[in-house]
Every structure is written in structure tokens, then in C-alpha cells.
Amino acid sequence: MNAATWNQTETSKQGDRLAPLDTFLRRHVGSDPTQIKEMLSTLGLSNLDELVAKSVPEGIRLAEELQLPEAFSERKSLNELRKIASKNRIFRSYIGAGYQGSVLPYVIQRNILENPGWYTAYTPYQAEISQGRLEALLNFQTMIMDLTGLEIANASLLDEATAAAEAAFLAFGLRKNETAKLLFVSELCHPQTIDVVRTRALPLGIEVKVGSHLSAELNEDYFGVIVQYPGTDGSIHDYERFFELAHNVGAHTICAADLLSLSLLKPPGEFGADVAVGTNQRFGLPFGFGGPHAGYFATKDEFKRNMPGRLVGVSKDSQGNPGLRLSLQTREQHIRRDKATSNICTAQVLLAVLSSMYAVYHGPKGIKEIALRIHRLTEVLAKNLKAHGWKICNPTYFDTLTIECGPKAASVLFAAREKGINLRDFQNGKIGIALDETVEKQDLEDLLSAFGISALDLTAVEESIPNEFLRKTEYLTHQIFHSHHTETKMLRYIRKLESRDLSLTTSMIPLGSCTMKLNATVEMLPVTWSEFSALHPFAPADQTEGYRTIFRQLESWLSQITGFPGISLQPNAGSQGEYAGLLAIRNYHVSRGEGERNVCLIPISAHGTNPASAAMAGFKVVVVACDSEGNVDVQDLKTKAQEHSKDLAALMVTYPSTHGVYEESIKEICSIVHSHGGQVYMDGANMNAQVGITRPADIGADVCHLNLHKTFCIPHGGGGPGVGPIGVAEHLVSFLPGHPLVDNGTGNFHGAVSAAPWGSASIVLISWVYIALLGARGLEQSTKMALLNANYIAKRLENYYPVLYKGKNGFVAHECILDLRPFKKTSGIEVEDAAKRLMDFGFHAPTMSFPVPGTFMIEPTESESKEELDRFCEAMITIHEEIKEIENGKSDPKDNPLKNSPHTAAMVISDHWKHPYSREKAAYPASWTKEHKFWPYVGRIDNVYGDRNLVCSCLPMESYE
Known part of the structure; x- marks a missing residue:
């Protein structure tokens, strides 16, 4: 189809003035x-x-x-x-099994989830123009570390089940006994977690043993154990003794933990967990029939170089100011290849950002209030069920009850469905009910009616979490979690971070092999429709x-x-x-x-x-x-x-x-x-x-x-x-x-x-x-x-x-590779210098040094x-001219716009400008930058310093100096 026929087809069929426009x-x-x-x-x-x-x-x-x-x-x-x-039917789903209802604050939904300034950005490999989401991810890591009680967390994984599998691989890689190939997985883990772990263990010759941690007999053949906290049936167990036994035989300990419950319960890091994993879904992320949700992964500092996924750390920029970046990149697959400890090449950044903002908006007090309310609702439900003769199988619980129903199970499930409620059918006469922050008094009444109970008793209930399980330590203590609890403050914080990121709302992101096309609004709209977002992944097929x-x-x-x-x-x-x-x-x-x-x-x-x-x-x-x-x-x-x-x-x-x-x-x-x-x-x-x-x-x-x-x-x-x-x-x-x-x-x-x-x-x-x-x-x-488009760029730039x-x-x-290697000999300019200089033109660099350094x-x-292709080509041609100026001796080989890029606003307006080139050349290298300028928030970041001085959580800024 040539250009003319495309035009005919696209605007309308010949002579058809009734076709949609x-x-x-x-x-x-x-x-x-x-x-x-x-x-x-x-x-x-x-x-x-x-x-x-x-x-x-x-x-x-x-x-x-x-x-x-x-x-x-x-x-x-x-x-x-x-x-x-x-055709989808939205029921109230109290199925649980790792998925609970949550409420995403509208200020976050509208200004992040539905905002192309956030969802069209690329992976923060060019850190200087990614400071906004890097800060949000640093908040995320801090949130995970605080709640789990562990020393380091990554910037998210894909979901809870795959995070558990990644934790198993970490334990497998750390084992000192090379013959140890047994992995214990608690029967109280969610079924999907057990299945994913089994799937991923098999090719490596790992044998998964599923059973009760209370009766497991561990020996030196075990390299790791995985438990669920609370269990998939809602029960809360003290794993400290079991983890001691695991450590005694050389096994590493992994706890899959409900994140919200950790605002009330003793965190895994305090009872011996080497790794904590889980999902952030209930921190504001809708069911979405299963995703996307962010998985989390936290571990001890000693295991940081074995940790999968991405890690945001603090370094400093060319001006000595703090700057965020991805740290410890030697773990990345493009470097380690078949020696990599994981094949994970991405995170769930947008979802991690959403859940971190949920924590910022609510703060530690708000998070605890949400958890306490859910727990109190669960206690009320349990009291009413027990008062009418129903047996609760788990005496300890946070938000989930397992009820022994015997032959009455089918009728209870049917009655709940008639009320528009999904419960969990364990297929053995037991029914699970997992409450969440969406539950109100009417929901409790409807739940009880399914069990034949007509009146809701709201009188005092007994505390169901034993004191030894209660959390005694603080969390989310950093100021960021205490500063943005009004919508005005939250909106301004979100907008501030957005302004520090270059996205497709700014300019082309010409990354080879990453296909960064603009995501049309019409494509994005249905994602937040309730008919799609409000369905539990294990809801019955007829719904x-x-x-x-x-x-x-x-x-x-x-x-x-x-x-x-x-x-x-x-x-x-x-x-x-x-x-x-x-x-x-x-x-x-x-x-x-x-x-x-x-x-x-x-x-x-x-x-x-x-x-x-x-x-x-x-x-x-x-x-x-x-x-x-x-x-x-x-x-x-x-x-x-x-x-x-x-x-x-x-x-x-x-x-x-x-x-x-x-x-x-x-x-x-x-x-x-x-x-x-x-x-x-x-x-x-x-x-x-x-x-x-x-x-x-x-x-x-x-x-x-x-x-x-x-x-x-x-x-x-x-x-x-x-x-x-x-x-x-x-x-x-x-x-x-x-x-x-x-x-x-x-x-x-x-x-x-x-x-x-x-x-x-x-x-x-x-x-x-x-x-x-x-x-x-x-x-x-x-x-x-x-x-x-790719061939046009290649043609325009091939002489340079x-x-x-x-x-x-x-x-x-659909892509082309430009060779910048000769310039290192002739001018001292490397591909990274060109990448950073493109930021001054308002562009994200193409894929750098892959597949050819x-x-x-x-x-x-x-x-x-x-027009955009021509702007990019003009930027690259101008960079070539700047390289020629160095080669010809017209520009200082060490103090030039390329070596000093990117140039921040603070650098350009400083009273101490001592460079041999002008401020205008630094900040406005092309005509269009005077019409609209994207300013990098930080100067060039020192990667080596960041890895040598690893800081991966929110700390007072003076701590980075």
C-alpha cells in the first residue's frame, strides 16, 4: 500500500461521505x-x-x-x-488467596495511573532524566524494607509467586552444600505460589517438598524453606523456631508475607527470615482479574549482590548533589548472560509507584488504621459465626477466616452467590472468607445471611492476635511518609516528580529493540473500567x-x-x-x-x-x-x-x-x-x-x-x-x-x-x-x-x-545502529557523552552500547x-559538529558541552560559570529548545560512587553528603 492508497483508505472509501472520521x-x-x-x-x-x-x-x-x-x-x-x-459480572469477592480488594485514592489514579507523563516513560537507564520515578521507587524500597524488617529491597518484581521462585533461586545459589537440592514449601502457601515454584524448580533439578512446617524434618539436603504469613487459610504461625531449624542445617529461610498485615504483625526480619516476598496488590492496586500487580522482594544486606531485579540507589551528580540511579548493574542479564542469577529484565515500575504513593498518602498511621479496621471487621464476623455454632478453623487470624461447613458448604456458597458474594471453596467442606478495606457493615450482614444468621452483633470482641505476634517496631518513619496526607500536597508531590522525568509526552524515545510508540488514550481508557478492574482472578467462570x-x-x-x-x-x-x-x-x-x-x-x-x-x-x-x-x-x-x-x-x-x-x-x-x-x-x-x-x-x-x-x-x-x-x-x-x-x-x-x-x-x-x-x-x-522511519534516520545520519x-x-x-566508536580516539568523546548531551536537546538517548559497545x-x-525525526537528526548532527570542534582544536577536549552534559538550570544560572563555551550553547543547543525546554533535574551522575557507597532507602539528604 503506497502513500496515496493509504490516504484514500484512511480518510474514507471513495465517494463514501458517511464513513466514520x-x-x-x-x-x-x-x-x-x-x-x-x-x-x-x-x-x-x-x-x-x-x-x-x-x-x-x-x-x-x-x-x-x-x-x-x-x-x-x-x-x-x-x-x-x-x-x-x-458480560462480566462484578461480585464482592472475599476469596483471598493472595488477592484482596483495595481502594486506590483518586488523586493517585488520575494523576499517575491515567497520566501519560507517568505511563509512557521508559526504564530509568538514563538516570538524569528519570529522577521522578526513581524517587518514587526509592520510596517503594523504603516502604518494603520498613514493613518486612529487612535491610534491602529491590524496585519490585512481577508478582508474589514468581518472587517466591526468585527467592528459591537465591537460596539455591547461596547453598554451601552443592548436593542440597531439596526445597521445603509450606502447605499453607497459596496454591499458585506452590505451582509456580514447582514449575521453575524442575528444570534445575530442585525437588519441592510440600508439607506442614510443624512436622517437617529438615536435614542438610534442604537448601531453603518457604512459608506463608499469614497462611493461605488465614492462620498466623510463629516461624521463629522453624527458621532456626532451617538455619541449623544450612537452609535459607523465605517468608511470603501479606504486606498490609505487617503493619500489625511482627515483621519477617524479626523472626529469622533471610528473604521476604509478596505482592503490593492491596496497597491500592485493583484486582484487574490478576494483574498487573507489583511483587516485592526484600533480603539481608549480605545477599544484595545475589538479589534479582533492579535496585535504586543514591549517588551524586557532577555538582556534588544527590542523584538517584539503578545500582549494582553487574547483575543485569546483558552483562552476566547465562551466568545471571535471574532472567528478570524488568520490574512493575508503574504499579510499584502506585503502591508507594498509597503509602505516602496514607502514612504509617493511615496504613495501620486501615489494617486495624479490616482486622476488627474480621473479629466481628468471627464472633457472630461462632455465636451461631459455626467452627472457625484458624484461631489466630488477621483478615481471613476458614470455616468448617461440612455438607453445608455448597448451600453456603450458593447463598453467598445469591447475595452477589464470592467465597473461597477449599473443596473439602471448608470455606474461606478474606475481608479487605472495601468491606462495610452491610457486607458483613450479607455474609452472615449466607450462613443463616439474620442479625449482626456489634458488641465488643476479643483480640484474636496473641501479643507475641504483634509488631513492636516502628515503620515508615521517613519524613516523606508524614508530609503528603492532603490532596493538595499529594497532587503537588506527584506533579513535582513527574516534571523530573522525560516521557513520550516530551519527545521521541528512540530506543532500539524497545519500540516506544505513543500509547493512544483510546487504548488506555478501558483499563480502569470497573467491569474489568474489579474482578478477582479466581472468580467463577460464569462471572x-x-x-x-x-x-x-x-x-x-x-x-x-x-x-x-x-x-x-x-x-x-x-x-x-x-x-x-x-x-x-x-x-x-x-x-x-x-x-x-x-x-x-x-x-x-x-x-x-x-x-x-x-x-x-x-x-x-x-x-x-x-x-x-x-x-x-x-x-x-x-x-x-x-x-x-x-x-x-x-x-x-x-x-x-x-x-x-x-x-x-x-x-x-x-x-x-x-x-x-x-x-x-x-x-x-x-x-x-x-x-x-x-x-x-x-x-x-x-x-x-x-x-x-x-x-x-x-x-x-x-x-x-x-x-x-x-x-x-x-x-x-x-x-x-x-x-x-x-x-x-x-x-x-x-x-x-x-x-x-x-x-x-x-x-x-x-x-x-x-x-x-x-x-x-x-x-x-x-x-x-x-x-x-528507521531507514530515513539511517540515511540522514550515515554521512555523520x-x-x-x-x-x-x-x-x-525497523532500527539501525550508529557507530560512535571512532570518536573516542579522535576527540575523547564516548557514546555516553552523546547520550547525555541529547538530554540538553530534550531527547532520551537511543539504546546505548547494545548489541555493540x-x-x-x-x-x-x-x-x-x-518533524520529530528531523529534530532528532538535527540534534545528532549538531553533536557531530561539537565533536568536530574538539577534533579541530576549537573546543577544549575536557571542558566542552559533551563532557559536561547534561546541563541543569542550576548549572546555567550559577554565578560561577567558568566554561569556555556559552551558557546558551549549553542549555539551548537547538532552536526548538527555546520554545520548550525540558530541564534535567540533576547533572551527570557518578555511577562508580553509587556502587561503592550503596544507599538504597530514603534517608535525610545530609546522609548522602
Whole structure:
């Protein structure tokens, strides 16, 4: 489809003046047909189809258009979604099992969750323009450390179950007895946690023993123990003695703890826990049918270098002022690769920010009042039940009761349903009731009526938490948790932090392989509709038909887009998708009696999570070389495949390649692996260059994960949430992840890789809307525009910075790599200097030094306009001119705008300006910066100082000096 036909299709069909005008493609694609024609002319092309013909190998191009529904208008898409949403029935869910109702303050919902200034920001790798969310994450870490009583916490994980699995891996890695391969998991842990831990333990040869901590017989074969606090049945146990026994045999202790309960109960760090994990869901995060929610992970200081995920720390900037950054980055997968202790490459930043703001808004007193109120309601409920002869199975509790109902269980559950209430059915005559902060007096009356009790007795109740379980220590003592309890103060605090972050509301974020497109408002609106946000993930199927309709449709669409018959939406991050896909391959080989196949071939250029995921899935990583053009070295692949023919399990390959090129030999690569009995796993990070043009299954892949938070427009949220579903070939469908409590369509009740049956269910709505708005033609056009924009940038900048890799016809795919390495010799300027200088122009740097050190990998996406692309190119050309000034001796090699960047407002207005260049050149290097200026809040941050002087919690600012 060329520019002219796009214009005809998009505005209206010829002669049809009745067609809707709120069509989406022209709003999603940044450039208009005239600009498209200009960019094509720069490339020496006449239309977009010619660009595809010169970029994409003919043998893998789709012959026919994708079979997807016709594109909806914006209004129609929301109307259709409303109809589907109406199929969901919102009951009051007191099921518990790790998910409780909560109330997100509206000032936080409106100004963070629904604010593109927060949800369109990227992961804070460029710390100087990420100070807002880094401060919010530091608050989060402090909150977790305080409540758990442990010394260090990370900036969140994906959910409680996967956090527990990560804790198990930490314990496994720390074990001193190399033969210790037993992990004890309490039977009081939530079922989904037990299943995820089992799933992830199996590939590493870890044997999970589930039982009672009261009768467990530990020995030196155990490397770790996991308990739930309070238990999934609501009971509160003293684990101190059990943890002592574990430590005596060399095992590490892990406590999965309800965060809100820790405002009343003794924290895990005070009774011997080495690690505490859990979820932040009840700190203001809606059910969302399972997610996204932030998992938390806290541990002792001595284990900080083994801790998974990201860690925010305090350092200092070029002016000696405190500055926040991500610390201890040597744990990151792109550095450690198959030696990484985890494959987690993201966090749940947006959700962690929300829950930290919940704590800031309520403060320690407010949090405790919420917890006390819930506990008092539970005591009232327990008193009334016992007064009428019902047996409470757990004499100690915080907010959850287990009631022995025997043969009356079915009638109680039915009566509750008639009142619009879901309770937990333990399937053994016992019923669970978990109360939360949404409960009011009428809810108690309705609950009691299900048990045949007509009157609510509100007279005094006895305290049900023994004194030895009560918390005696303070928490949330930092001033930040005592300063913003009015809406005015909270609003201003949120806005202050937002102003310190660069997001897509400011400018293009041209990160290679990260596909930062603007997330349309129409896509985001349904996320907070109550029909979707208020459903418990374990609600009965007859209440969730709307969601299930969405899942069926989205799975069908993704199946068409990828060519795979099987789709699982459960993985709640790209890394989890990788893991689930590799697990399917592993289990497939085992099912065929070929469990010895354990070698995974991975090109040296691959994303760092690839080898990390392979190691986590129990595979041995064998690296395949790349040639001088950045392609997989086919001869080396043949040699390695032949060498490991008997034990070859899989090849992990990214397409287009990590170097931004459609490799001509991709089909041959797949064929080589298949000929030796291996499976092909395709990393879908670059799917934005495939949709509508080619398909992973047609190319020859057996599995592919999709980053819905990249290609399909779920926002990055500053580093999460994400969704990483997988598509699989027919022979792998039966190995898709199931769930122990809910039939998620796979027919499996095991093998979960995430806590919820469909992972981060509430945000897959965004991708549903995105695909519905574009249809087959819009998706194809978007892909072509992504190719055009990347090639336009490559062409405009190739005379200033060498474009490192191109296809055989001289074109790139949806991203390009610019080489800045020569400048280090000629001027002393490194790629980091250019990255920081771009901040003065109001831009986020492209992906820096990956996959090649000293380079920029640039992906503009289809959403950016020609004007924005030109601004970015002009910024890069100006930076090149500044480098030339150093080379020519016109600029000081040590004291120049590049080395001193970024320039803050405080630096520019200082009375002590002593630099040889002007303040104007420092702060306003381009004309558009005078019209609108984004000011970095801090100067260049000293990374080395931050790692040597690790501070990862809120402390008085003078402590950082």
C-alpha cells in the first residue's frame, strides 16, 4: 500500500461521505502522505512496497493479507468493548488467596495511573532524566524494607509467586552444600505460589517438598524453606523456631508475607527470615482479574549482590548533589548472560509507584488504621459465626477466616452467590472468607445471611492476635511518609516528580529493540473500567465471560499475526515469555523420551535475557558466532548443530536480527536446527518489523514470545508493566502453562509461570483495542512506516555516523545502529557523552552500547512524525559538529558541552560559570529548545560512587553528603 492508497483508505472509501472520521491509523502513524513521499524520495524509492521488497527477503514475505476483522473507529472500538465488558459480572469477592480488594485514592489514579507523563516513560537507564520515578521507587524500597524488617529491597518484581521462585533461586545459589537440592514449601502457601515454584524448580533439578512446617524434618539436603504469613487459610504461625531449624542445617529461610498485615504483625526480619516476598496488590492496586500487580522482594544486606531485579540507589551528580540511579548493574542479564542469577529484565515500575504513593498518602498511621479496621471487621464476623455454632478453623487470624461447613458448604456458597458474594471453596467442606478495606457493615450482614444468621452483633470482641505476634517496631518513619496526607500536597508531590522525568509526552524515545510508540488514550481508557478492574482472578467462570471473550479474540488475532495455532497470555513479562517458551520446548523433548537434549544455541548478538532464560530453563548455552555483517554465522551454526546433534534442544534467534537487519538465511538457519532434532525459539522483541509482512511460524520458528508492551502498545510505565505471551506450533500446544485453580483454556492444572491464570489480564485490553483499531491493513501499514522511519534516520545520519549493519540492498529493518566508536580516539568523546548531551536537546538517548559497545541502536517506531525525526537528526548532527570542534582544536577536549552534559538550570544560572563555551550553547543547543525546554533535574551522575557507597532507602539528604 503506497502513500496515496493509504490516504484514500484512511480518510474514507471513495465517494463514501458517511464513513466514520474517527479512524485510528492516521492518528497512530506520525507522518502524513506528503511527508511519507518526501522520506521515500530521500531513500530513492517510489512507495512503501518497494521499501519492503528491498528490505525483507522474498521467501518469507506474506502472500496474502492477515485475516483479521475490519478496523474499528475509535468510538466503535470502545462501544464494542463496553458490550463485551457487560458480560462480566462484578461480585464482592472475599476469596483471598493472595488477592484482596483495595481502594486506590483518586488523586493517585488520575494523576499517575491515567497520566501519560507517568505511563509512557521508559526504564530509568538514563538516570538524569528519570529522577521522578526513581524517587518514587526509592520510596517503594523504603516502604518494603520498613514493613518486612529487612535491610534491602529491590524496585519490585512481577508478582508474589514468581518472587517466591526468585527467592528459591537465591537460596539455591547461596547453598554451601552443592548436593542440597531439596526445597521445603509450606502447605499453607497459596496454591499458585506452590505451582509456580514447582514449575521453575524442575528444570534445575530442585525437588519441592510440600508439607506442614510443624512436622517437617529438615536435614542438610534442604537448601531453603518457604512459608506463608499469614497462611493461605488465614492462620498466623510463629516461624521463629522453624527458621532456626532451617538455619541449623544450612537452609535459607523465605517468608511470603501479606504486606498490609505487617503493619500489625511482627515483621519477617524479626523472626529469622533471610528473604521476604509478596505482592503490593492491596496497597491500592485493583484486582484487574490478576494483574498487573507489583511483587516485592526484600533480603539481608549480605545477599544484595545475589538479589534479582533492579535496585535504586543514591549517588551524586557532577555538582556534588544527590542523584538517584539503578545500582549494582553487574547483575543485569546483558552483562552476566547465562551466568545471571535471574532472567528478570524488568520490574512493575508503574504499579510499584502506585503502591508507594498509597503509602505516602496514607502514612504509617493511615496504613495501620486501615489494617486495624479490616482486622476488627474480621473479629466481628468471627464472633457472630461462632455465636451461631459455626467452627472457625484458624484461631489466630488477621483478615481471613476458614470455616468448617461440612455438607453445608455448597448451600453456603450458593447463598453467598445469591447475595452477589464470592467465597473461597477449599473443596473439602471448608470455606474461606478474606475481608479487605472495601468491606462495610452491610457486607458483613450479607455474609452472615449466607450462613443463616439474620442479625449482626456489634458488641465488643476479643483480640484474636496473641501479643507475641504483634509488631513492636516502628515503620515508615521517613519524613516523606508524614508530609503528603492532603490532596493538595499529594497532587503537588506527584506533579513535582513527574516534571523530573522525560516521557513520550516530551519527545521521541528512540530506543532500539524497545519500540516506544505513543500509547493512544483510546487504548488506555478501558483499563480502569470497573467491569474489568474489579474482578478477582479466581472468580467463577460464569462471572468472567467478558474477559474470556477478550482472551479468545486476542488469542485468535495473535495466532493469525504469528501463524501459531497455540497462544498463552499468561507470561507477565517478555522474560517470562522466553522462559515459558523454552519450558514448552524442554517438556516436549522430555515427553518424547529425549530429555538429554539440553543444549541451547544462542547467537552472540542475542538479548541478554536469552542466555539467562535458557540457563533458568535448565539448558546449557552454546554461543554461535556472527559474521562481519552482524548475521548469524551459518557455517558456525552448522558446526555447532552437528557437534551437539544428539543433545541439541533449541536455537534462540531474534528476527529481524538484534543488529536491525532481515537476515537472508533465516529459513536455512531454522532448517539446520530442525535437521538435528532441535526446536527454534524466536525472540519477538523485534516483532514490530514483522506484523503484516512476515510471520514467525512461516519463517520456521516453533515458539515465539511477543512483547505486548512493545509491538502491541501496552505502555512501558517507566519499566513495567509488561506482557509477554507466547505462540507455539501445534506439537507444543499441550505444553502451554496451566493454572492450579482455574482452567485457563490449556486443559492443564500445572505448569504455571505466573501467579494469575492469564497473567496481567487487565492490560491485555490495550492490545485488544490496538489491533481492533488498526485491522490487517493498519497493522501492515504501521510496520511499513516503522521501516520507513528507521531507514530515513539511517540515511540522514550515515554521512555523520557510520551505519554499522545493513541488508544486502543497503537498507535496515525497523532500527539501525550508529557507530560512535571512532570518536573516542579522535576527540575523547564516548557514546555516553552523546547520550547525555541529547538530554540538553530534550531527547532520551537511543539504546546505548547494545548489541555493540560504543554504538547507538535507534528505533523511531511508526508513531513519530517526520518533524520529530528531523529534530532528532538535527540534534545528532549538531553533536557531530561539537565533536568536530574538539577534533579541530576549537573546543577544549575536557571542558566542552559533551563532557559536561547534561546541563541543569542550576548549572546555567550559577554565578560561577567558568566554561569556555556559552551558557546558551549549553542549555539551548537547538532552536526548538527555546520554545520548550525540558530541564534535567540533576547533572551527570557518578555511577562508580553509587556502587561503592550503596544507599538504597530514603534517608535525610545530609546522609548522602
